[in-house]
Amino acid sequence: xxxxxxxxxxxxxxxxxxxxxxxxxxxxxxxxxxxxxxxxxxxxxxxxxxxxxxxxxxxxxxxxxxxxxxxxxxxxxxxxxxxxxxxxxxxxxxxxxxxxxxxxxxxxxxxxxxxxxxxxxxxxxxxxxxxxxxxxxxxxxxxxxxxxxxxxxxxxxxxxxxxxxxxxxxxxxxxxxxxxxxxxxxxxxxxxxxxxxxxxxxxxxxxxxxxxxxxxxxxxxxxxxxxxxxxxxxxxxxxxxxxxxxxxxxxxxxxxxxxxxxxxxxxxxxxxxxxxxxxxxxxxxxxxxxxxxxxxxxxxxxxxxxxxxxxxxxxxxxxxxxxxxxxxxxxxxxxxxxxx
Amino acid sequence: xxxxxxxxxxxxxxxxxxxxxxxxxxxxxxxxxxxxxxxxxxxxxxxxxxxxxxxxxxxxxxxxxxxxxxxxxxxxxxxxxxxxxxxxxxxxxxxxxxxxxxxxxxxxxxxxxxxxxxxxxxxxxxxxxxxxxxxxxxxxxxxxxxxxxxxxxxxxxxxxxxxxxxxxxxxxxxxxxxxxxxxxxxxxxxxxxxxxxxxxxxxxxxxxxxxxxxxxxxxxxxxxxxxxxxxxxxxxxxxxxxxxxxxxxxxxxxxxxxxxxxxxxxxxxxxxxxxxxxxxxxxxxxxxxxxxxxxxxxxxxxxxxxxxxxxxxxxxxxx
Amino acid sequence: xxxxxxxxxxxxxxxxxxxxxxxxxxxxxxxxxxxxxxxxxxxxxxxxxxxxxxxxxxxxxxxxxxxxxxxxxxxxxxxxxxxxxxxxxxxxxxxxxxxxxxxxxxxxxxxxxxxxxxxxxxxxxxxxxxxxxxxxxxxxxxxxxxxxxxxxxxxxxxxxxxxxxxxxxxxxxxxxxxxxxxxxxxxxxxxxxxxxxxxxxxxxxxxxxxxxxxxxxxxxxxxxxxxxxxxxxxxxxxxxxxxxxxxxxxxxxxxxxxxxxxxxxxxxxxxxxxxxxxxxxxxxxxxxx
Numbered sequence: 001x002x003x004x005x006x007x008x009x010x011x012x013x014x015x016x017x018x019x020x021x022x023x024x025x026x027x028x029x030x031x032x033x034x035x036x037x038x039x040x041x042x043x044x045x046x047x048x049x050x051x052x053x054x055x056x057x058x059x060x061x062x063x064x065x066x067x068x069x070x071x072x073x074x075x076x077x078x079x080x081x082x083x084x085x086x087x088x089x090x091x092x093x094x095x096x097x098x099x100x101x102x103x104x105x106x107x108x109x110x111x112x113x114x115x116x117x118x119x120x121x122x123x124x125x126x127x128x129x130x131x132x133x134x135x136x137x138x139x140x141x142x143x144x145x146x147x148x149x150x151x152x153x154x155x156x157x158x159x160x161x162x163x164x165x166x167x168x169x170x171x172x173x174x175x176x177x178x179x180x181x182x183x184x185x186x187x188x189x190x191x192x193x194x195x196x197x198x199x200x201x202x203x204x205x206x207x208x209x210x211x212x213x214x215x216x217x218x219x220x221x222x223x224x225x226x227x228x229x230x231x232x233x234x235x236x237x238x239x240x241x242x243x244x245x246x247x248x249x250x251x252x253x254x255x256x257x258x259x260x261x262x263x264x265x266x267x268x269x270x271x272x273x274x275x276x277x278x279x280x281x282x283x284x285x286x287x288x289x290x291x292x293x294x295x296x297x298x299x300x301x302x303x304x305x306x307x308x309x310x311x312x313x314x315x316x317x318x319x320x321x322x323x324x325x326x327x328x329x330x331x332x333x334x335x336x337x338x339x340x
Numbered sequence: 341x342x343x344x345x346x347x348x349x350x351x352x353x354x355x356x357x358x359x360x361x362x363x364x365x366x367x368x369x370x371x372x373x374x375x376x377x378x379x380x381x382x383x384x385x386x387x388x389x390x391x392x393x394x395x396x397x398x399x400x401x402x403x404x405x406x407x408x409x410x411x412x413x414x415x416x417x418x419x420x421x422x423x424x425x426x427x428x429x430x431x432x433x434x435x436x437x438x439x440x441x442x443x444x445x446x447x448x449x450x451x452x453x454x455x456x457x458x459x460x461x462x463x464x465x466x467x468x469x470x471x472x473x474x475x476x477x478x479x480x481x482x483x484x485x486x487x488x489x490x491x492x493x494x495x496x497x498x499x500x501x502x503x504x505x506x507x508x509x510x511x512x513x514x515x516x517x518x519x520x521x522x523x524x525x526x527x528x529x530x531x532x533x534x535x536x537x538x539x540x541x542x543x544x545x546x547x548x549x550x551x552x553x554x555x556x557x558x559x560x561x562x563x564x565x566x567x568x569x570x571x572x573x574x575x576x577x578x579x580x581x582x583x584x585x586x587x588x589x590x591x592x593x594x595x596x597x598x599x600x601x602x603x604x605x606x607x608x609x610x611x612x613x614x615x616x617x618x619x620x621x622x623x624x625x626x627x628x629x630x631x632x633x634x635x636x637x638x639x640x641x642x643x644x645x646x647x648x649x650x651x652x653x654x655x656x657x658x659x
Numbered sequence: 660x661x662x663x664x665x666x667x668x669x670x671x672x673x674x675x676x677x678x679x680x681x682x683x684x685x686x687x688x689x690x691x692x693x694x695x696x697x698x699x700x701x702x703x704x705x706x707x708x709x710x711x712x713x714x715x716x717x718x719x720x721x722x723x724x725x726x727x728x729x730x731x732x733x734x735x736x737x738x739x740x741x742x743x744x745x746x747x748x749x750x751x752x753x754x755x756x757x758x759x760x761x762x763x764x765x766x767x768x769x770x771x772x773x774x775x776x777x778x779x780x781x782x783x784x785x786x787x788x789x790x791x792x793x794x795x796x797x798x799x800x801x802x803x804x805x806x807x808x809x810x811x812x813x814x815x816x817x818x819x820x821x822x823x824x825x826x827x828x829x830x831x832x833x834x835x836x837x838x839x840x841x842x843x844x845x846x847x848x849x850x851x852x853x854x855x856x857x858x859x860x861x862x863x864x865x866x867x868x869x870x871x872x873x874x875x876x877x878x879x880x881x882x883x884x885x886x887x888x889x890x891x892x893x894x895x896x897x898x899x900x901x902x903x904x905x906x907x908x909x910x911x912x913x914x915x916x917x918x919x920x921x922x923x924x925x926x927x928x929x930x931x932x933x934x935x936x937x938x939x940x941x942x943x944x945x946x947x948x
Contacts, residue, residue, distance in 0.1 A: 191589060262526035263551065266590075267595075398840055429844060455845070
């Protein structure tokens with residue numbers, strides 16, 4: 001992957017959770033890049049390590065059990081892992097914001113919406129005067145589609161979708177350079193999800209922020225992401241632009257193929273779905289070699305041990321020994337040299 | 341035409357709240373033929389879960405009739421109701437709270453057999469339990485496993501085996517795969533469809549996931565704020581959605597493919613109105629872009645607009 | 660997601676966790692020793708020794724012949740404390756058993772059936788809770804006379820309200836779970852659901868609450884004996900021994916110190932054990948990070 005114009009670069013990150021007796025290998029030597037102003041979709045199922053990755057960026061891993069074993073997280077050129085807690089405090093909410101999955105529990109029930117947005121504004125924009133605070137809050141609410149007259153209401157007076165908008169308003173209050181969204185629409189109804197995604201696209205354009213969108217829903221990815229990275233058992237097994245990943249004529253990692261086949265697509269009429277056999281391995285007991293090999297229909301002896309290299313061509317990369325680099329070019333879509 | 345297995349006539353379920361009557365299920369009527377699946381879709385607050393529970397009499401109905409094999413089960417005696425439990429079962433959404441954490445897989449599945457005195461000897465119970473486990477894809481070694489030692493997909497299989505234990509004819513599936521990962525969802529859905537074929541089961545499949553519902557249902561009913569606003573065969577609903585809400589719902593689904601998501605399309609605006617003391621007329625009118633004043637004045641009924649395709653829209657009714 | 664792990668019963672998992680907790684295990688050993696002391700009191704030292712008075716040994720300090728010395732009537736203190744453990748522990752455990760049975764019955768019924776019964780019970784307990792437990796115990800003892808059974812009832816009634824509330828809220832949480840609804844759908848009757856599904860799942864809370872009660876009841880029993888209620892003279896009881904010893908503090912402290920040490924060690928061990936049990940049985944600690 002190329003580094004030009006990249007806002008966030010994760011290099012060889014490895015994270016473990018250690019409790020007495022057990023070591024959970026949550027993230028294993030991953031590297032990814034988010035270019036300026038672009039959205040990267042981090043796709044994977046439960047236990048793949050997506051949330052751990054997000055928490056590592058903000059250094060919010062659980063204090064005693066979460067450990068970063070190695071790697072760098074470069075944000076605007078500086079390694080976040082080297083920063084002190086005080087320095088991170090200035091970055092969180094200001095330059096990097098996070099939106100969590102469940103809007104019901106993300107807001108403090110005893111503070112008004114106004115106070116919760118004000119809190120983050122006061123923390124990071126010290127030059128903002130009292131009088132202009134209300135105006136700024138009103139403007140933010142209107143940006144996310146909430147009438148500013150509702151700013152003094154409490155979270156319980158809003159519906160799920162509106163709560164999530166408030167959460168987004170808090171996240172964008174200080175115009176962050178990077179927005180991390182952890183399954184922001186999973187808990188919402190499909191029509192509300194469509195509204196919120198539309199709003200997020202508009203905001204992203206207005207603010208010019210980059211976004212890390214964590215999701216398991218490939219439909220959402222197609223809707224809002226520019227680049228995609230697919231995670232499995234703590235590793236990135238495939239990455240590329242949106243065209244790379246969704247191109248059916250291109251070669252893909254067997255897990256990616258399995259994922260697409262498991263989703264019932266409303267345009268396709270098939271009697272049976274084709275699920276992937278078996279389960280994701282326990283992060284405390286990962287298999288040797290390729291982590292996916294026990295479930296892979298194309299597994300060979302070479303897959304069962306050793307380090308699996310990532311094969312790449314341009315923007316598209318697959319961590320699999322099945323294909324040669326030239327086979328990664330799709331037929332339908334033109335590849336630009338704007339590398340990741 | 342043979343008698344449908346289940347028929348609901350003007351079923352209503354209201355809840356009393358301090359602010360008034362909550363119309364959770366409002367005048368619903370439909371039929372399901374034996375061996376078929378009726379999918380019920382809708383978003384939060386539409387009443388689909390309440391509908392499922394009312395049909396199973398886990399919640400007392402406010403009024404209306406539920407006919408199972410031709411007889412109104414709401415008038416059953418206690419003894420008849422107990423017998424009926426064996427024929428109508430339920431599978432829950434949350435694999436974590438639907439199993440007793442202190443019971444092994446074996447104990448959970450065999451308990452209904454013991455309580456209903458289905459078999460005389462322990463050996464028979466044991467054999468039947470193992471059979472049920474195999475049916476859902478759990479090998480014998482899972483007998484002494486506890487729920488917390490299994491993943492969501494396996495727990496859901498235990499829930500399904502438990503529901504099958506008394507040989508029911510009808511199963512209400514309340515979002516059975518929504519809490520599962522995508523690849524596990526596919527496994528469990530396939531399992532449910534296989535079992536349906538093998539055992540001739542009838543499903544009422546409740547979900548908010550439109551892709552899933554199309555896959556598994558023969559007919560689909562769309563609910564909004566307690567009312568059934570459209571009812572059609574699965575293919576037909578997706579090809580020719582009639583009600584504006586159904587159209588909005590279908591448009592909102594993000595497609596996992598390139599070039600198929602119209603990013604600038606109109607999305608549904610506004611919020612759900614309250615199900616407490618709802619105003620007369622069409623409940624979707626406040627959010628409907630085609631709404632006229634007459635919509636809020638006309639009571640909606642499901643009317644046939646094409647063979648087997650019913651829709652409750654005042655505009656369509658009037659034309 | 661998990662695959663198949665080793666077979667583990669929730670109770671044996673809890674036991675393994677408890678074993679790792681050193682203070683809790685130590686407390687368990689102490690409690691067992693105390694119970695053994697009470698059960699084998701007659702074997703350790705004759706009851707006669709505990710009640711034989713001896714004018715020449717009044718207020719005797721600890722010595723080789725009398726390990727804990729003697730009280731104001733020359734009775735061997737060690738013997739009195741060993742035999743006193745019977746009443747003290749009886750008060751502690753006996754009372755708790757009584758309270759547990761009543762609290763579990765009332766609390767479960769209130770939470771499971773709800774409605775008017777629940778309301779009535781909670782209002783009755785609201786009244787009961789507002790009376791300080793010591794005063795309540797005194798009133799009952801005063802009304803029904805001195806004696807161990809009366810004392811047990813008095814203490815039990817004082818603790819009933821709070822214990823019932825705890826059981827009730829634990830059961831309220833359980834009643835909402837899907838599996839209870841599943842069992843109703845399967846046609847299981849209320850009795851079966853309560854005894855095979857609700858109570859086993861509430862057992863953790865009940866056990867922990869019960870062990871905490873034991874400690875409090877022992878202290879309460881000691882306090883009431885101290886105040887003169889309880890076992891008739893000359894039956895030894897720790898609180899009563901200490902109470903009597905207070906009169907002679909000017910001359911010597913040993914009559915107060917020894918029973919107090921025993922009361923404290925008992926209460927502390929049971930509390931630590933209760934803490935350990937609570938942690939061991941906590942389902943949130945089951946299996947993962």
